[in-house]
């Protein structure tokens with residue numbers, strides 16, 4: 793396993809839309825393992841492949857309940873709302889208040905290529921929505937209201 797280099801805003805790699813993974817092989821397994829290591833070493837709770845310069849639909853998340861690896865994740869259901877501050881490993885020093893669904897259902901392939909589904913809420917749901925944004929080239933700063941910019945920023949929050 794190797795630690796990967798996390799791209800930092802305004803690196804153009806962060807704006808690339810990830811391609812769907814056609815088949816999950818050893819390369820994807822190795823990459824997911826490297827992404828997980830990178831996430832842990834960086835003390836984040838989630839990481840998307842586009843953050844390490846790879847345009848594949850791969851995500852790792854661990855909000856404290858164990859590591860989850862997602863291939864081709866798609867949110868199939870959203871419920872409720874939560875508003876909280878989010879940080880991002882690719883946007884150091886920024887914490888931005890973002891409204892997200894409170895509960896999500898995600899369809900994905902696991903690292904063995906098997907169709908899977910998970911339902912989660914709270915921080916996990918927030919992390920899933922944050923990482924799916926990454927896979928479509930969207931960053932937390934895109935949520936900033938320019939007028940309220942200074943009011944909504946604070947210094948400490950979880951980095952996803």
Ligand code: NI
Nearest residue numbers: 880881882952
């Ligand atoms: Ni992020």
